[in-house]
Amino acid sequence: MRGYDSRETVHRANCIRVLIVAALMLSFCGCAHSPEDAFKKGDYFGAAKLWLQKAEHGDLDAACRCLAALNIIAEGGHGVKAKVPPLAERLGRVLEKRVAASLQETACQVAFKSSLEKAAHAGNAGGQFLLAGEYAREEGKSAEAERLFELAAENGHPEAQWRLGVKHMFDADQSTLVRWWKLSAAKGYYPALQNLGLMYRDGHGVPQDFQMAAKLFSDGAQQGFSDAQMEIGQMYAKGQGVPQDFVQAHFWFNVAGTKGTEQQRKRANEARDAIAHSMTADQVATAQRLARDWRPKESPY
Secondary structure, three states: OHHHHHHHHHHHHHHHHHHHHHHHHHHHOOOOOOHHHHHHOOOHHHHHHHHHHHHOOOOHHHHHHHHHHHHHHHHHOOOOHHHHHHHHHHHHHHHHHHOHHHHHOHHHHHHHHHHHHHHHHOOOHHHHHHHHHHHHOOOOOHHHHHHHHHHHHHOOOHHHHHHHHHOOOOOOOOHHHHHHHHHHHHOOOHHHHHHHHHHHHHOOOOOOOHHHHHHHHHHHHHOOOHHHHHHHHHHHHHOOOOOOOHHHHHHHHHHHOOOOOHHHHHHHHHHHHHHHOOOOHHHHHHHHHHHHHOOOOOOOO
8 A cells, every 4th residue: 555655646746747847838938927917918808808718707997907908909909809899798788787887987987098008108009099088088188188199199080090191171271181181081990081081082182093993992981881882883883993884883773772871772772773773683683693692891999
């Protein structure tokens, strides 16, 4: 029995050594041990997951910090947006149990804003934009809110860039507006795509450029926005900025007719039916198949 005990002791000692080595390896690898560490390193998704685990064990402060991290991801386009909804759904269940009104608790508000402030001070555009929104609702913080909106725009946040452009809508020289909206549109932000497209189509504030207008409308249409789908449909119908193509025009009018207000749907369906008179049966069938198979691309923001 003594020999058996000796072997068991050696086995246990080996197991302990393995655990110690594993712990040391973890301590030296780049892995974050806490959500705070992950957040500081800019791993907002990792931080959100860790805070969510704490939230699911009743930690309201962690729930609010998780909410802040998810908002930063959504605003900043950190390449993991597709993974956010499942976490948000789990967080929603946590908050339902704690009652949504809990979010109004002072401690929770402080935790939420504290997380945004850390991200903003670290130069994160999404954190800067969200914190600007928080400050904009507070008395006496409007100047700081504007400063943060500008910082967010300079750091590449498309909605902040759009917002700065809007401030120059009534300038005699539209170059500042166009500069900010171009930056915003380059990131796929729909209001910039649509409004810049209209400017290029009509030659308002910029030289008329149908090709540029068609590209901007097309980008918005691919995201599923019916106004942009109508515009690119019209350009295909007229051959403005793109080769005239009734199949593409019919296709986009058809897709646009499935959403929007009743008036928008009626306008799109009327345009589709009108152009169908200039098409063969095969062309109409092709356009209808394209519309059935079409799926919108996920908006970057």
